[in-house]
Structure formats: structure tokens, C-alpha cells
Amino acid sequence: MEGLLYLEDGTVFLGKGFGFPKTSVGELVFNTSMTGYQEILTDPSYTGQIINFTYPLIGNYGITESENESNEIHAFGAIAKHICFEPSNYKSIDNIDQWLFNRKVPGLFEIDTRAVTRKIREFGAMKCVISNENISIADAKKLCEESMLRQDYMKTVGTKEMIHIPGNGPKVSVLDFGVKTNILNELKKRDCDVYLFPYNSTAQQLLSVNPDGLFLTNGPGDPKEATEAVNEIRLLLHKIPIFGICMGHQILAQAVGGTTYKMKYGHRGGNHGVFDKDTGRSIITSQNHGFAVNAESILLTGMEITHINLNDRTVEGMKHQSLPVFSVQFHPEAAPGPNDSSYLFDRFLTLMKGGTLHA
Template sequence: MQAKLLLDDGTLFTGESFGAEGRQVGEVVFNTGITGYQEVLSDPSYCGQIVTMTYPLIGNYGITRDDFEAVRPFVHGFVVRRHEEVPSNWRAQYSLGTLLKEYGIVGISGIDTRMLTRKIRSAGTMKGIIAAGDVSVEELRAQMNATHEIHDQVSRVSTRSVYNSPGNQERVVLVDFGSKSGILRDLTRRGCDVVVVPHDTTAEQILRLRPDGVLLSNGPGDPKDVPQAVETIRKLLGVLPVFGICLGHQLFALACGADTAKLKFGHRGGNHPVKDLASGRCYITSQNHGYTVQEQSLAGTGLIVTHINNNDGTIEGLRHENHPAFSVQYHPEASPGPYDSSYLFDEFLTMVREFKAGLPKIPRQTEMQLEARGV
């Protein structure tokens, strides 16, 4: 079956369909990972996006249940140069095409993904529509123009209820803005008692759980689309240790008074170099984000830049000079080959233990405020 990908600037790509039938509108982006297509598809941070893989052979090793980063994919389309229908991998349980059909995701193969990537790098990410079947360009254009940009991605991917992954060490509240399962794995591997809460959980509700620290997860979309989270983080700063990852990093910055802006084409892939300004060391990191914290907005916020992107100089890490709180723009739970950045979870837990040793878990003033509110 034929498939089409129409970009907002009028560029049309025609290829072969694999996956589900139908049409989907989304933001067209690219990922530079050589492996990890299953992790990309199941990363909630891609909610609403049509993902292009720059590596030409996709589907080689199939799909394995244990490699999912969420219970289901949230992408709005998948674009590859060549789709391998028959996987060769002893772990494979089914094919990439089967996964796309199961979750209603349209896939297109046989197009020039290098040309598409160069166009996105030149013009920036743009709206697009992907369709399987015999459909006219006029129909696609009309549907794309009639589809509004979505702003509720976080509410679509966040957990609806509180749940617990028990452990015998520190209790960490993981605020789920679209969290990858790797974050939960890294915390539980260290013995943490993890309580996962929805994205709109208030500071008072979090404090009621009596945590030792709070981790702000990754997630999709514009951080300014979740203002209630910014207010929650602002109330938690100085009361509990805070660690932010990706979207959590951006929300942490907004809570401190900094600003964010959209990148031209974002950072997506498993090979992005990040420099630690304290040590001078370069880490190879996994990234997936379309927004960045603006450095010129940091004045007066109490935030210090700890890491930068070696490709474009954008901010990749922040630390608060007065509160036990820090964040990174990249994904320390991901392992695109090396495990370079997993030490950040250890740093977070060290910060939690030092905070516990030096201060009450919840200051008495906060306890009195909670009692006055009936919490």
C-alpha cells in the first residue's frame, strides 16, 4: 500500500505503508539514534510527533516486551528509509510493523530520510500529516490545516493514579509528566521506595506522602503548557531535595523564574555530547527535547549552569545555589551504549541523605502550615 507524508511547507514524500492504515497529524522531527527505535516509539516524550529515524535500517531486531519505556507508544507516525519486515534477533517477540498496527500508528518507508532531515535542520520542525492508502494531496492539506496543535500532551501520557514501587531505602516521589520506565528502574535498583504521582499533584499532596526527595520526570511538549506543575515545584524548593530530568529540568527552571524557548529542530538521539563545566569531562548522552532554558533569563534566579551542549552551547544542567535542587536536560536513565550519566541518581540520593542529616524531613514551619490547611 502507498503512503504519503505531506509537510506544512508543501513538500510531499511518497513511499510504502507499513503499520496501521489511516491518517495522523503531528510535528515532524528526527532522531539520530542508530539503535533504540523501540525505546523511541515507547518514549512518552514523543507524544504528538511524527518521528523520522536518520539511521536507514529500522526493524532489524524486532520488538521485545522488556524494552518498552511505557506501556504503549504515543507517537503520531513513524518514518524510515528501509523497514525490515523479518527481524533477526533471538529476543524478538514480534515485528516493528506488528507493533505499529496494534497501536494505530501509520508508518512510511522507502523515502529519502536524509533529504527530510536536512529540510528539518534548515527550516526547523514543522507540522505534517502522514497517511496510508490512496488519498489526494488536497485532502491531506485540508485535514492538516483543520487540525490544531495539541497542548495537553502531558495529561495524555501521565499516570491517572498514585502507585508505589516499594523499597527499603529513601522514599522518592516521582512526578510523572510522561516518565520513562528507566527512571523508575534506576531508583528501585538503588533500593528507593518510589511513589509515582500524576502530573497535577499539588505540593501539599506530595508533602502528605512524607517523601525524602522529589524527582521531576521527562515528558512531552512545551513546559509552559503545565503551569500548575511550576507552582508545585516552586512550593517544594527548599522544603525537599529536587531532581529534574528533561521536561522536569525545564519546569524546575521556570519555577525559579527563568524562561524557556523552542529550539529550531531540537535534540533527539543517543549520541549528543554534553560538557560538565566543573570537571571539563564530555559525556555522550541520550536526548529528546524541543525546548531549552534560555541562559540570559537566569539572572537573579539563583540557578547556576552546570552542563552545556557541546554542539550548540545550550544549557544541559542547572543547580540552585541556595536549595538542594538540580536538573539535567538529557536522560541519565538511558543507556545508548555507555552508562555515562547514571551517576546523577547517586548524586541525587547523596543530596537527599545530606539534607535528611542536616534538617528535619519537613521543617516545623511547613508542618504548621499543613496543619492549618487541614493536610
């Protein structure tokens, strides 16, 4: 199959197609991870996005049964320099080409992914069309101009009904904006009794199981679109310990009176350095976000900044000065990425058992 990538500024990249023959419109982003393509493509936070992988070889260890972060591929497309059609891994059950085909997701390869990345870094994340159906450049241009990108996917990608994952430890209400499997795994490792709630759950419903804590998950889209969730979380700030990750972090910032903004091209990869003010240590983190919390906006809200990105000084974490409430922008559950920050789940357990965020 011939492949085409059309950017909203008129730039065209030609390559070869793999996966399912399809034309999709989405937001073009890049990810710098050297491994973890399966986890990345199945991360619900990538809903609506077309991922340009900067690592030059994708698919070399195939697809396994244990590395999905959800039950489906949420990205709208994948772009790579080279694709491995004959993976080498005793656990592999499929190659990436067949995997994308079975899940009706288009892919492109033989694309200059470094040029695509430099384009995004210079001009920012942008709308694009990915196609491996031999459409014309004129048709791609028309489709790009006529299509609108949704910004409220966090309302629809998560569970549609409450799900109970039994455990013998602290009881946790999880508000699902597009949760990754490994977040739930980290809670299960600590024997938490987990209740996963859909996006439209009310504060009363979240409290109905008498939880020891509230967890706010990752998810896709613009946090400003999550007005219903912001309003419900605001009602819970003084009632229960709260831990938020990524989208949950951004929504929590709005709930306390802060604001968020869209970054030029975001942070996506498994090698982002972050400074933890509370421990005085730097950690390497897994990240996937296109929005960030405005630092000045939370200064008079009772929150204080706890984590700073070492590359661009953006806010990577915060905690309340008197309430058991904290959040981080990065992904302590990794998958893919390092486990440097998994201690944050232990910190949440401490809060649910009556501990404090302050020494």
C-alpha cells in the same frame, strides 16, 4: 500500501506504508539514534510527534518484551528509509510492522529520510500529515491546514492515580509528566521507595508520603503549558531535595523564575556531547527535547549552569547555589543511549541522605 508524508509548507514525500492503515497529524522531528527504535517509539515524550529515523534500517532486531519505555506507542507515526520485516534476534517476539499494526500506529518507508532531515534542519520542526491510506495530496493539505497541534500532552500521558513501587531506601515522590520506565528502573536499582504521582498533584499531596526527595520526570509538549505544576513546584523549592530531567528541568527553570524557548529542531538521539562543569569532563548523552532553558533567564534566580551542549552551547543542566535542587536537559537513564551520566542518580541519592551539591 502507498504512503504519503505532507509537510505544512507543501512539500510532499511519497513512499510505502507499513503498520496500521491510518492518517495522523503531528509535529515532524528526526532522531539520530542507530538503535533503540522500540524505546523511542514508546517514550511518552514523543506524544504528538511523527519520528523520522535517520538511521537507514529500522526493525532489524525486531521487538522484545523488555525494551518498552511505557505500555504503548506514544509517537503518532514512524518514517524510515528501509524496514526489516524478518528480524534476527532470539528475543524478538514480533516485527515492527505487526507491532505498529497491533497498536494502531501508521508508518512509512522507502522515504528519503536524509532529505526529510535536511528539510527540518533548514526550516525547523513543522506540522505534517502521515498517511498510508492512499489519501490524496489535496486531502492531506486540507487536513494539515485545519489541524492544530496540542502543546499540553504532559498533563495527560502520565499516571492517573498514585502508584507505590516499594523499596527500602530513600523515599521519592515522582511527579509524572510522562515518565520513561528506565527512569523508574534507575531509582529501583538504588532501592528507592517510589511514589509516582499524577500531573495534577498538589505540593501538599507530594509531601503527604514524607518523601526524602522530589523527582520531576520527562514528558511531551511545551513546558509553558505546565503552569499548574510550576506553581506547585515553586512551593517545594525550600522544603525538599529536587532532581529534574528534561521536561522536569524546564519546569524547574520556570519555577525559579526562568524562561524556556522552542528550539529550531531540537536534540533527539543517543550521541550528544555535553560538558559537565562540576567534573570537568565531557560525556555522551541521550537526548529528546524540542525546548530549552534560556541561559540568561536563570542568572539571578539562584541557579547556576552546570552542563553545556558541546554542539550549540545550549543549557543542559543547572543547580541551585544554596538549595539541594538540580536538573539536566538530557536523559541520564539512557534507553536508548550511553550510560555516561547515570552518576546523576547517585548525586540525587546523596542529596536525599543529607549531602550537598557543592564540594
